[in-house]
Amino acid sequence: MKTTLVVAVTLSATLSLTLFAQPSYTAARLSAGGPPGLQPLALGGGQAVLELSIDTRGSVVNVRTLRSTPPYTQMLLDSVGGWSFAPATDDPIGKDGKPEGRRNVPSKVIVAARYRAPALQGPTQGEPPRDVAAPSADVAFPALTAEPAFPADAQFGGVVMIEALVSPAGAVTVARVIKSALPFDRPAPPTLLGS
Numbered sequence: 001m002k003t004t005l006v007v008a009v010t011l012s013a014t015l016s017l018t019l020f021a022q023p024s025y026t027a028a029r030l031s032a033g034g035p036p037g038l039q040p041l042a043l044g045g046g047q048a049v050l051e052l053s054i055d056t057r058g059s060v061v062n063v064r065t066l067r068s069t070p071p072y073t074q075m076l077l078d079s080v081g082g083w084s085f086a087p088a089t090d091d092p093i094g095k096d097g098k099p100e101g102r103r104n105v106p107s108k109v110i111v112a113a114r115y116r117a118p119a120l121q122g123p124t125q126g127e128p129p130r131d132v133a134a135p136s137a138d139v140a141f142p143a144l145t146a147e148p149a150f151p152a153d154a155q156f157g158g159v160v161m162i163e164a165l166v167s168p169a170g171a172v173t174v175a176r177v178i179k180s181a182l183p184f185d186r187p188a189p190p191t192l193l194g195s
Contacts, residue, residue: 025090058084114148
């Protein structure tokens with residue numbers, strides 16, 4: 001279980017997938033499902049972090065909330081329930097030292113959402129994020145997230161989904177946009193690089 005899905009959502013929102021790099025292991029990858037919507041009357045920003053359990057068919061079979069900020073957590077929960085994945089695969093080495101053959105394996109995915117406060121400057125209302133559960137030992141958990149800049153040429157909010165590769169040491173090594181919402185694509189990937 002070496003996969004992590006990080007979804008960074010901002011009120012100029014960003015979603016991203018983060019996967020572990022292992023030679024014989026291929027992480028589960030989002031195959032269907034869209035980003036959560038934006039709260040139209042949000043008073044403040046927030047974060048939501050979920051841990052998804054993915055079965056060998058690529059279905060989400062369990063969701064645990066790890067970090068929460070209302071109302072964003074419920075928006076994210078409503079969204080991930082409809083997601084499906086290309087399942088994680090592994091090619092284990094047998095006792096004879098030869099590969100046993102690629103097979104689908106269960107995996108876990110972290111979904112981390114970052115919502116930018118609607119105000120461009122100054123304090124906002126709303127609840128601070130709070131940790132409500134610890135992640136499983138076999139998933140990467142974002143140590144920190146940075147608030148992405150609000151693009152100067154944006155007229156409305158938007159959500160961007162990003163897939164990022166995480167090394168076994170926990171460093172984000174590659175980040176790419178998989179669902180775009182211009183002009184938010186430009187500030188989105190750097191928000192993950194500190195995780």
